[in-house]
Amino acid sequence: xxxxxLPLFPVTYEIHSAYQPDxxxxxxxxxxxxxxxxxxxxSVRLIVTSPPYNLGKSYxxxxxIERYLETQSAIIEGLIDLLADDGSIxxxxxxxxxxxxxxxxxxxxxxxxxQHGLSLRNRVIWHFGHGLHASKRFSGRYETLLWFxxxxxxxxxxxxxxxxxxxxxxxxxxxxKRGQPSGNPKxxxxxxxxxxxxxxxxxxxxxxxxxxxxxxxxxxxxCQFPVELVERCVLALTQEDDWVFDPFxxxxxxxxxxxxxxxxxxxxxxxxxxxxxxVHRIGDHFNGTLKTRPLGRPVHQPTGRxxxxxxxxxxxxxxxxxxx
Ligand SMILES: C[S@@+](CC[C@H](N)C(=O)[O-])C[C@H]1O[C@@H](n2cnc3c(N)ncnc32)[C@H](O)[C@@H]1O
Numbered sequence: 001x002x003x004x005x006l007p008l009f010p011v012t013y014e015i016h017s018a019y020q021p022d023x024x025x026x027x028x029x030x031x032x033x034x035x036x037x038x039x040x041x042x043s044v045r046l047i048v049t050s051p052p053y054n055l056g057k058s059y060x061x062x063x064x065i066e067r068y069l070e071t072q073s074a075i076i077e078g079l080i081d082l083l084a085d086d087g088s089i090x091x092x093x094x095x096x097x098x099x100x101x102x103x104x105x106x107x108x109x110x111x112x113x114x115q116h117g118l119s120l121r122n123r124v125i126w127h128f129g130h131g132l133h134a135s136k137r138f139s140g141r142y143e144t145l146l147w148f149x150x151x152x153x154x155x156x157x158x159x160x161x162x163x164x165x166x167x168x169x170x171x172x173x174x175x176x177k178r179g180q181p182s183g184n185p186k187x188x189x190x191x192x193x194x195x196x197x198x199x200x201x202x203x204x205x206x207x208x209x210x211x212x213x214x215x216x217x218x219x220x221x222x223c224q225f226p227v228e229l230v231e232r233c234v235l236a237l238t239q240e241d242d243w244v245f246d247p248f249x250x251x252x253x254x255x256x257x258x259x260x261x262x263x264x265x266x267x268x269x270x271x272x273x274x275x276x277x278x279v280h281r282i283g284d285h286f287n288g289t290l291k292t293r294p295l296g297r298p299v300h301q302p303t304g305r306x307x308x309x310x311x312x313x314x315x316x317x318x319x320x321x322x323x324x
Contacts, residue, residue: 011286015279019266025255025282026266029275032247035268036078044082044266045155045242048090048233048254050225053105055096057222059271065096065103073112079247080116086153088237089118092126092225094143100136106144118148121156125193126229145194147233160235162187194229216291219277221251227292230257238263252278256285256292 016023019038028035051072056062083089091113093105106123113120124145133139165188172182217227230253234244240262246254249267251274258265259282269275284290 013282013286015282023266024264025259027249027252027255027275027278027282028266028268029270029272030268031270032075032268033078035247036075036082039082039245039266041081042084043243044245045084045087045238046090046233046244047079047083047087047247048092048230048244048257049246049248050092050223050250051248053094053096053223059274065098065108068096069108069112072109073115075247076112077116079245080118080150082245083150085151086155087150088121088154088233089113089148089150090145090233090237091148092143092145092229095140102137104144106146109146113146113148118150119152120146120148121154122147122192127193127195145229145233147237155237155239157236157239158189159186161190161232163190164188190232194232217253219251219281221274221277224251225253227253227257227260230254231260234258234261234263249278250274252281256281256290259285260292 013025014023016026017029019026019028019035021040021043052060054060054062054065054068079089091106091109093109096103096105110120122145124147125142126145127142129141131140162184165183168181168183168185170182172178172180218224234257238244238258242263244254244258244263244265246252246265246267249255249269252267252269255265255267255278267278269278281290
């Protein structure tokens with residue numbers, strides 16, 4: 001892929017295909033293993049990604065869990081070298097499943113990052129209410145995001161990511177501050193359980209029975225990040241103009257999250273069709289036509305009037321028959 005300058009009124013932006021210190025967007029068309037060697041040590045403030053899970057998706061060949069982790073370990077070593085001393089890594093994973101046995105990938109990755117001296121700050125649960133229904137185990141409804149830092153000095157802009165408090169009117173009931181509001185006027189800490197987009201995905205399911213193709217952000221990629229999930233990491237863990245890097249960029253969701261908040265962004269993607277979509281989405285971001293779910297939009301709550309929330313007549317009839 002050659003460098004491109006795309007003049008779009010009112011913004012001109014350039015997507016570089018190789019690292020350049022003064023670039024604002026780099027999208028490397030190839031393997032992260034090769035790209036790592038071209039970026040200076042200590043230059044990246046945030047690495048945020050969802051790596052391949054070794055599930056045999058269209059973009060990966062399935063191998064043993066041991067072999068998979070060996071490959072990832074070598075990449076992680078290179079990534080840590082690029083990370084600034086006060087930088088963070090957010091590694092979002094789910095389960096690898098073999099013959100019905102579940103291998104929670106974050107358990108394996110935790111050891112890899114610890115071996116390299118990183119410290120875990122949060123194990124965020126990303127909860128969602130949709131997905132495949134299991135019949136021989138409980139249906140999986142969350143994945144995790146491991147947030148590690150390279151040192152004890154790290155950026156955490158809590159005020160940037162506060163969410164509305166449930167009870168803003170709550171008061172101190174004793175002491176010097178008795179009668180004064182006890183919360184923070186900027187909102188509360190979003191906690192380590194994130195329901196980002198979950199309910200919106202579900203509400204799409206209610207409208208038309210194909211959640212994936214009807215979510216506003218959905219592309220052809222089978223395992224896409226919601227932009228909002230990455231935005232929270234970008235806002236909390238970086239400052240404007242910092243480098244945000246997604247080594248497994250897919251259709252560019254992390255890059256878009258960084259660009260939305262005036263960060264410099266870089267990503268690697270080996271599959272040409274995803275790269276092409278990423279380039280289009282970046283273009284749509286700059287010309288204002290990219291559809292994303294706005295950060296912090298309140299989660300959807302069913303009213304009870306939707307047909308899908310009501311018990312089917314056939315089941316009610318069965319209950320009556322059982323009682324008879
Ligand atoms: C789980 S997906 C990430 C999707 C991404 N978060 C998004 O929102 O589009 C992993 C991506 O990494 C890419 N990939 C896998 N191994 C890679 C490697 N060694 N170098 C670069 N890209 C790779 C795959 O093609 C796939 O698109």
